[in-house]
Structure formats: C-alpha cells, structure tokens
Amino acid sequence: MLKHKIVLTLAAMLICLASLAQTGEITPERKRAIDSLALEKVRDLGRYITIIGNKETPFSEGNRVIDRAVELFAEGSEIGVSSLFRTELQYFPVRRYFERLMALNYDKVSVQWYKVQYISDLELQPDGRYVGIITIFQRFEGTTAEGMTYSDVTKKDITVYVERKKTQISGREIEFWDVLLGDIRVKETKAL
C-alpha cells in the first residue's frame, strides 16, 4: 500500500515536472515543484530508515528496503556523522550507514521527523546539474531489551541533485526534472 502510494505520488510529480521542463531555466514556480519532489524523496528516506531500524523487520525485508533506500541516492554518496562530543566527521557510504542502522542493538527504534525544514536555492554546478541542500531535524530513540533508552536529535543537511532528463512515453520524447539525493551531513544538535 505504502509502495503503491509512493509510486503514484512520484508519477504525478513526474508528469507535473515534465510540463515544466520545456526550458532549462529554473523559475520560482519550477523551483517549488522541484522542492516538492525532493521533499518527497526525503520523506521516502525517512520511511525506509524507520523500517530498516525496526527490529521487527525481517532480515531479508530489511535488505530489500536498504536496496530501495540506496536507489534514492546518486552513486558514491556518503553520510558524514558528528556528535556533540566528537565534532570530527565520520564518513559512511550510504549502504554501510543503513547496514549499521539495521545492526543496531536496539529492541525498539523510533525515528521522528520534525515539521521544520529549510530548502536552499538551487545552484548550477559545472556538470550542468543543479544542486541544493534540504535541512531537516530528526529525533532518534532506541530502547534495548533491558529497557535502556538512547535518544538524540540530529540536524540533517541533505544534498539534492536536480537534472533535466528525457524519456519516451508512447513514442513521444518528454523532458522532465529528475531528483537524486547525495551526501548527507548528520550533526547531533541541542534539542532546545
């Protein structure tokens, strides 16, 4: 059901963005459409992280969701993590990050996303793609079988690559804007 909803949403946005992709310029209206698609991908990532972190998720299902989550990202993307006590970044390839999340020794994992976000302007990079950063805040809570709870609040700065692509639909060439996630900077932050 969830997968069905995601596919429908993405298809609707693809059609919407295709109509806006007639020129290369990113107008404020097009920027808003791209922002929506990018945020939808970020929300997908959130859903996947919750499933991957949940101990009740069977191992094979967890690996399948990791594959889906990795598909959201551009190749070579990494996640850089720091804490309040260790400012130096630790880098993980995205797949490794998800595998570590799945292997966490918590009986129960809760990942909540604040409805606070900031989406940067899109900047053109030398390869012709646009890049932007979406900032979100997330609360993680893990409880062990013994009842010990660990929680943190992190600021996640998520890279978003936006690229104009072409596809064939019923023999017609349609241009559309595709969005892929890139490197993510995860910084533990003070909650209040």
Added chain:
Amino acid sequence: MTGYPTAFAYRIARSVWVGLFFFLLLPHLAFAQPVGDYTGDPSAFYAQTKQLNQFIRRFNGEEALGGNRFYPGNALYHDRNLRKGYLETLFDLSNPELTPSLRNSFTQQALDKPFFLDFHGGNWFAEVHATVLYQGKEEDITLFMKLEEEKVGSEWVFFDVYFAPFDKLFASPDPEGLQPAFLHPLSHELDFMNLSKIFRNQQYLESYAAREFRPDHFTLFLWEAKRKALTFKGVNEVKFHFFQMDGWYIEVSEFNREGRNRGWLISQALPLESGQSDLLTRFILRK
C-alpha cells in the same frame, strides 16, 4: 524640535513592527510539531539559521518569517523593516565584542546604503578546519576555499592552506655557526661549486633563500598528499569571512547550542579603514 515628531513616529512604527514580527512568527511556531508523538518544543529550530544560504536570505530580507523564499517582485522582497528584524537576530548575542552600538552601526549601514550579500559576488571565502594524518600523527590543518565561477555554474576551490608542521619546518632562524654562513658574492666565478657545501646540511637550505621567500603551504600540502605522506581524516569546523560590505568585515560561524540565537550567525564584525581588508585577509591566512 522638528525632529521630535519624526523620532516619535519612528519609535511607534518600530514597536508596531517588532510586535508584528513576533505575531507573524507565532503561527509558524504553532505548527512546529514533529511527526509522531514527540511533544518537545522545536520552535528553536525555526529560529535557527539553518544554512549559510538561509543566513544570506535573512540578511537580505528575501525570506518570509515562515521560511518561504521571496523573489523580486514580491512586496516584501528586500523590505527594510523585515531586514531590520532579521539583522538584529543574526549576530552571536553571547559575544561581548559585538556590542549593541557596533551591531547597530553595522545594521544601519546595511539598511541605509543598502547593502546585500551576494553568493556569487566574490570577496568572501571559507575557512575549513580539518584533521589529517601526517607522519603517523593526527594534525589540524586549515584549508581556505573560495567559490569559483565556471563556464557552467560554479564550484568551491582551494586557494590556500595553513599547516603548523610546515611552519615548524621553516621557522628556525639561521642557526649559529652555520657553515658556510652564505654563498659569497664571487661564487659564480667558481661555477657555484660551493653549492655542494650547503647541500651537505639540507636542514637549513632556506637560510640561503632570497629574503622574499615564504614557504608555500598550499603546494607543500598538495605534494605531501600526492605522495601519500598526508591523509585526510575529516572536517571539524567551518567558518566564512565576508569582505563584501564597504568598510566592514564579518565572520560567520555556526553555533550549535540551546536557545534561539543559534545556527549560522555573525561571530565577528569589524569596521575597516582603507587598506585594512588586505591586512586582515593576510592575518586570517596567517601570512
């Protein structure tokens, strides 16, 4: 006497505006609930200047209080009162060096001229503090980076490096008893055969260099990295130096702390006289 009604009217208008600023912010704070059942108050996340991009938007008055982007043509785009409200919150209020009079002086000039930060306007750069592994030891390194415009788009590039071990390598004054103390002025008549003597003690080669010689940390860094003597470990801290506003320098740093005065904020502001910006840049680059 003629100025009194104007000042009074200004104070009234200012009070109304400040009230309006917080009034408009409130509905957005009311929506600030996390997905799920966590009931913590995330209003500080709204107030937090979350990216340098948002710092520039707020500085310039290009963002609504709810976070939506204003574009040219919007009635409040670059609005003076909106900017004034934002500018008062964009300083690190815990820094006693940023006195109310200094902040006011900076804000007034930014509003009166008016001045807007320009991401692609040059005259600003990033200072990146990182850790590297060098000769088996973890060392701090400072990379200086700037945004360079390309045929298509732009990219961040290195333009300088500061690395303390390189400083130590070249810091020693000419040692006493160095032999030879110099290459005598008729060395050329001997086809510089005495060069072989100075290379017998290579540790002090810079003693024979021209007065204007300054070790180039950037090239040394690239060389050591290329021959794998230096390994990059990770970034620790980033700050930005802006020299875009006439007569002013500002440093922008990120503050990860409690309260609403956090995120990317002005951590230093200095009024500059003519010629001081070059001097200050050299100081920042440790030249």
